[in-house]
Amino acid sequence: xxxxxxxxxxxxxxxxxxxxxxxxxxxxxxxxxxxxxxxxxxxxxxxxxxxxxxxxxxxxxxxxxxxxxxxxxxxxxxxxxxxxxxxxxxxxxxxxxxxxxxxxxxxxxxxxxxxxxxxxxxxxxxxxxxxxxxxxxxxxxxxxxxxxxxxxxxxxxxxxxxxxxxxxxxxxxxxxxxxxxxxxxxxxxxxxxxxxxxxxxxxxxxxxxxxxxxxxxxxxxxxxxxxxxxxxxxxxxxxxxxxxxxxxxxxxxxxxxxxxxxxxxxxxxxxxxxxxxxxxxxxxxxxxxxxxxxxxxxxxxxxxxxxxxxxxxxxxxxxxxxxxxxxxxxxxxxxxxx
Numbered sequence: 001x002x003x004x005x006x007x008x009x010x011x012x013x014x015x016x017x018x019x020x021x022x023x024x025x026x027x028x029x030x031x032x033x034x035x036x037x038x039x040x041x042x043x044x045x046x047x048x049x050x051x052x053x054x055x056x057x058x059x060x061x062x063x064x065x066x067x068x069x070x071x072x073x074x075x076x077x078x079x080x081x082x083x084x085x086x087x088x089x090x091x092x093x094x095x096x097x098x099x100x101x102x103x104x105x106x107x108x109x110x111x112x113x114x115x116x117x118x119x120x121x122x123x124x125x126x127x128x129x130x131x132x133x134x135x136x137x138x139x140x141x142x143x144x145x146x147x148x149x150x151x152x153x154x155x156x157x158x159x160x161x162x163x164x165x166x167x168x169x170x171x172x173x174x175x176x177x178x179x180x181x182x183x184x185x186x187x188x189x190x191x192x193x194x195x196x197x198x199x200x201x202x203x204x205x206x207x208x209x210x211x212x213x214x215x216x217x218x219x220x221x222x223x224x225x226x227x228x229x230x231x232x233x234x235x236x237x238x239x240x241x242x243x244x245x246x247x248x249x250x251x252x253x254x255x256x257x258x259x260x261x262x263x264x265x266x267x268x269x270x271x272x273x274x275x276x277x278x279x280x281x282x283x284x285x286x287x288x289x290x291x292x293x294x295x296x297x298x299x300x301x302x303x304x305x306x307x308x309x310x311x312x313x314x315x316x317x318x319x320x321x322x323x324x325x326x327x328x329x330x331x332x333x334x335x336x337x338x
Contacts, residue, residue, distance in 0.1 A: 036237050039148070043234030043296045054146075054229035055328050056123040059220050061086075061173065063250040066243040068110035069275055079108050083271050085176040093168030093187075106168040112239040114162035116147065119232060121166075121189075121210065126224050131190075131217035135163060136208040147233040167192045167210050188216045225250045226328040231296035240272060241289040245327075247271075248293065248300055252324040262307060264318040283315050299325040 047053060065081050065088045072079060077092040094103040120142045124133040143149050143159055167189040175182045190213040212220070227249055235241040255261055265279060273282035287306070294301050303324035307316025 039234045039236070040292055040295050043230045044298075046230045047228060047296055048298060050230070053328055055226050056119050056229045056232055057126045057220075057224040057226055058119050058122050058246055059216075060223040060225050060250050061088075062115075062118060063225050063246040066239070066272070067114055068108060069239045071110050072108050074105070074107055076108060077105075081271075081274060087174035087176075089172040089174070091170040091172065092165075093170060095164065095168050095192075107165055109162060109165040109169055110239075111158075111162065112236060112242055113158050114166050115239060115242045116143070116232070116236060117159065117162045117166055119227070121212070122220055122224060125212055125217055125220060129221075131212040131214060132209060133212070134209050139163065146229060147236050149233075149236060163210075186216055187213055189213070226326070228296065228327045231327060234296045235292060238289055238292065240286070241292050243272060244286075244289055245293045245297060248297060248304065248321075248324075249327050252300055252303060252321060253326045255321055255323045257323040260320050260322045262318055262320050265315070268319060287315075297327050299327065 064086055065083045067090065068079055078089065080087070080089040082088070090108060092108045093106050095106055096102070097104045117139070120139060121133050121135075123142075124138065125131060139159065140156065143156070149155060170185065170187050173184040173186070175184070189210045192210040193208055225246065227246065231245060232242070235245055265283060268286065269276070269279055269282045272286055273279075276282040276285060290304065294304065303322040305320040305322070307318050307320060309316050
């Protein structure tokens with residue numbers, strides 16, 4: 001890789017990233033004929049050749065802090081994470097059972113399906129300019145037609161369960177700024193209706209509509225981050241990959257072209273690897289997910305680098321982020337948002 005200066009002539013970016021063969025755009029750890037690898041290949045092809053990408057949206061808050069990757073278990077009713085000066089605490093909720101007329105505990109939202117549900121709800125609210133979102137038929141269409149996921153029973157039950165968990169939860173945001181602390185308590189979903197199948201063995205909470213709270217809805221219209229529908233579809237198998245993609249989508253274009261940012265591994269571990277004890281294991285898993293993300297975010301290729309290795313760390317000190325265009329052009333966002 002040849003050396004070159006950025007537009008401001010202040011930083012020799014090539015000197016920062018020359019010895020970075022760690023990030024390769026491949027699917028070496030995936031079955032090359034498996035559904036995940038094929039989705040990545042198809043998504044990359046569509047993104048590179050498409051003149052105008054299909055768009056979905058996600059609130060910027062969920063581009064900075066993710067939800068649990070795996071099911072914490074029914075006994076865990078609270079979950080807390082932070083990213084920089086933003087803290088998130090999620091409280092598991094309850095829902096009224098229509099037959100017993102009693103509240104039923106609903107677990108914490110987790111996994112890739114809840115991320116797809118949250119993106120679906122945000123997208124519908126933005127597209128239709130309404131806080132009331134119909135979910136019974138349109139969510140199924142989003143999962144099967146838009147994201148090209150199988151509609152077999154177990155898959156859809158997982159999606160419906162994710163919707164119920166997200167709808168019932170309370171989200172508490174804490175923001176530290178200039179020595180002051182601000183706490184925001186919100187139920188993102190203000191109301192939702194549910195029904196229970198008669199077969200209790202297959203019981204799944206299934207809202208036919210959800211209604212966003214007005215504060216969240218109005219804030220969403222102001223802070224919605226446009227994403228590529230093809231990229232979300234290709235990454236739908238991985239909660240970590242979805243989080244990395246959304247994070248880069250809202251972060252890279254805000255970095256100054258003449259001022260690359262180095263994020264140390266311990267900070268990335270805190271943000272993305274809370275469930276992985278060893279740092280070396282986290283780096284390996286994170287870089288594999290990042291490989292997949294970069295395949296479907298072409299504008300970020302060559303803009304996200306592992307730091308040069310040193311004596312203490314084979315993967316360098318952390319990850320360099322450089323300015324890159326967002327996955328969906330801003331002009332497209334302005335057309336739909338007020």
